[in-house]
Amino acid sequence: MKYNFDEIINRRNTYSMKWDGGDFIKRIGITERYDENTLPLFTADMDFSVPQPIIDALHQTVNHRIYGYSIFPKEYYEAIQYWFHKRHNWVINQEEIIYSPGTVHALHMAVKAFTNPGDGVIIQRPVYPPFTKVIEGNGRRVRNNALVCDENGYYSIDFADFEAKAKEKNTKLFILCNPHNPTGRIFKPEELQKLATICLENDVLIIADEIHGDLIRRYEKFVPLAKVTNNTEHIITCTAINKTFNVAGLHCTNLVIPNKKLRRKLTNEMGMHLASPFAISALIAAYNEGEDWLEQLKEYIDITMEWIVKFLAEKMPKVKVRIPEGTYLMWMNFGGYGISPSEVHERIYNKANVILEDGKMFGEEGLDFQRICVSSPRPMIQEAFQRIAREFADLN
Ligand SMILES: Cc1ncc(COP(=O)(O)O)c(C=O)c1O
Incomplete structure (x- = not known):
C-alpha cells in the first residue's frame, strides 16, 4: 500500500472532539469516564492522515497569508x-x-x-x-x-x-x-x-x-x-x-x-x-486527486472489518455483527449476553475504557446495540476489542 494507514497520529491537543472533547462528551451523556487511556471510537471521523494532494492544496492556501x-x-x-x-x-x-x-x-x-x-x-x-x-x-x-x-x-x-x-x-x-x-x-x-x-x-x-x-x-x-x-x-x-x-x-x-x-x-x-x-x-x-487514496483506504477498512468479525466469532461469540455494505461503522448486537444495556455500557465505557455509541441514541430499535467507528489504525481497533473482550470473558 502506498499510504500507511497503520500510522498512529497523536490527535490530542488538536481541538479534536474525539480526542480532546472529554468534558463535552461527558456532558452530553455519551460516557462517564474519559481520561488519557480512553480509546474514543465514537464520532464518525477518521484517525488517518488525509491524502497528500489535500495537504499540499491547504499548504498553498496557507502560504498565501491572506x-x-x-x-x-x-x-x-x-x-x-x-x-x-x-x-x-x-x-x-x-x-x-x-x-x-x-x-x-x-x-x-x-x-x-x-x-x-x-x-x-x-x-x-x-x-x-x-x-x-x-x-x-x-x-x-x-x-x-x-x-x-x-x-x-x-x-x-x-x-x-x-x-x-x-x-x-x-x-x-x-x-x-x-x-x-x-x-x-x-x-x-x-x-x-x-x-x-x-x-x-x-x-x-x-x-x-x-x-x-x-x-x-x-x-x-x-x-x-x-x-x-x-x-x-x-x-x-x-x-x-x-x-x-x-x-x-x-x-x-x-x-x-x-x-x-x-x-x-x-x-x-x-x-x-x-x-x-x-x-x-x-x-x-x-x-x-483523491481517488487513489480512497480506494486504498477502502481496502484497509475492509480488512479491519474482516479482522473484527473473526475476532468476535472467536472471543465474543454472543455478539451478533455483520460486515456492513457501506460506511465505516459497525453495528453490534450485545443482546445475546442477557444483561441490561446499562451493564453492557458499564463494561465497555467504564471498565474497558473504550467509547462507542449506545444503540439507544439511534432510537429504541437500537437498545441492545453498540456502534463503533472502525476508521482508525488497526492496532488501535485491535486494542479496543481486546480490552472489551476481557470485560465480557466471564459471560462467555
Ligand atoms: C448520516 C450522517 N449525516 C450527517 C453527518 C454529519 O455531517 P456534517 O458534519 O456534514 O454535518 C453524519 C456524521 O456522522 C452522518 O453520519
Whole structure:
C-alpha cells in the first residue's frame, strides 16, 4: 500500500472532539469516564492522515497569508461534476449545486424551509440521532418507518408502513440516509425507486443524505437516489467531502437540487453561505486527486472489518455483527449476553475504557446495540476489542 494507514497520529491537543472533547462528551451523556487511556471510537471521523494532494492544496492556501472572503471558482463546480460523473455516471449541472457549511445544518434549514410546525417528517430508525433532533427541535413530528432487522442482522424497508406514513396527513418530507448510519445498508436501486415513487405520489419531498456514499466495501455498489428515477424534482441530495476524505472540520457539504423553486426556497432560508478558502482548495484537490487514496483506504477498512468479525466469532461469540455494505461503522448486537444495556455500557465505557455509541441514541430499535467507528489504525481497533473482550470473558 502506498499510504500507511497503520500510522498512529497523536490527535490530542488538536481541538479534536474525539480526542480532546472529554468534558463535552461527558456532558452530553455519551460516557462517564474519559481520561488519557480512553480509546474514543465514537464520532464518525477518521484517525488517518488525509491524502497528500489535500495537504499540499491547504499548504498553498496557507502560504498565501491572506484568508479573506472567498468565491467558488469554476474549478470547484467542475471538481464536483467530475467526481460524481466518473464514479456514478451522474451528470450534475452547476446551477443545481448549493454549498452548505455542513450536512446537519442543511437538514435543519430544509426542515424549516419545506415544512411547517406540526408537519410530519419520515425517518428510518435506528438512525443517526441528529435526524430526530432536526425534526423535533424545529417543532415537527417524527414519522418513524422503522427498518426491519432479520435474524442475521440484515435490515430492510417496510414499504407498506412507509406508504402509510407518506399518506398520513401533513407528512411533507422524508430524510433518507443511504448508505444508512448505523445499519450500514446500501439501499438497492429497486428499493430507492419504490421510495421515490411513493414520495412523488404523495407529495413528499426527499432529502437524501448520501454523505457515506464513497465509503463502501470494495465489492459493493452505491447508486445515488437521483440516478434511479427520471423525476428528480422532489429530490435534494446531500454530498460531502467531509466523511470521504476525513475533512469534517472544514465543513464542506454540497447539495444537489434540480428543482429551481426548491433551490430558491432553501437558499432564502439558509442565507448566502461562503466557504473558507481552505474548504474550497481541499474540495478541488480531493475530488480531482483523491481517488487513489480512497480506494486504498477502502481496502484497509475492509480488512479491519474482516479482522473484527473473526475476532468476535472467536472471543465474543454472543455478539451478533455483520460486515456492513457501506460506511465505516459497525453495528453490534450485545443482546445475546442477557444483561441490561446499562451493564453492557458499564463494561465497555467504564471498565474497558473504550467509547462507542449506545444503540439507544439511534432510537429504541437500537437498545441492545453498540456502534463503533472502525476508521482508525488497526492496532488501535485491535486494542479496543481486546480490552472489551476481557470485560465480557466471564459471560462467555
Ligand atoms: C448520516 C450522517 N449525516 C450527517 C453527518 C454529519 O455531517 P456534517 O458534519 O456534514 O454535518 C453524519 C456524521 O456522522 C452522518 O453520519
